[in-house]
Amino acid sequence: MLKKIALIACLASLSPAALATTQCGPFTLKPDSSGWFFVNGERAKTQKVTFTKQKGDYDNATIKLRVKNSRAPGMVDMEQTTREGKGLLRAEIVRTSQSQIRIRGAYDCERSN
Secondary structure, three states: OHHHHHHHHHHHOOOHHHHOEEEEOOEEEEEOOOOOEEEOOEEOOEEEEEEOOOOOOHHHEEEEEEEEOOOOOOEEEEEEEEEOOEEEEEEEEOOOOOOOOOOEEEEEEEEEO
16 A cells, blocks of 8 residues: 555656657657556566655656667667756667677757647
């Protein structure tokens, strides 16, 4: 019962900015009503949200995601950092061995409709 109340309180505290779709380079990040993020239509396997100023302030937050790569086999680690409403997404393909090359990129983020 207490968990349900905490979940409802967290969902009610989400700002409209938190529910906005964000475009970061080739990635589209969109949260659903439960708070989980979808990247290019794929639901995040793991996610962690850290607020830098105050809880519920998505204009100053860091969101770490791991999602299935929609274009190739494997996973992508992502970290979206938003400060004062300006976002930056860092993405890196998860390597399965140390001999594989490291593929990563950084993208500016903009809110979209």
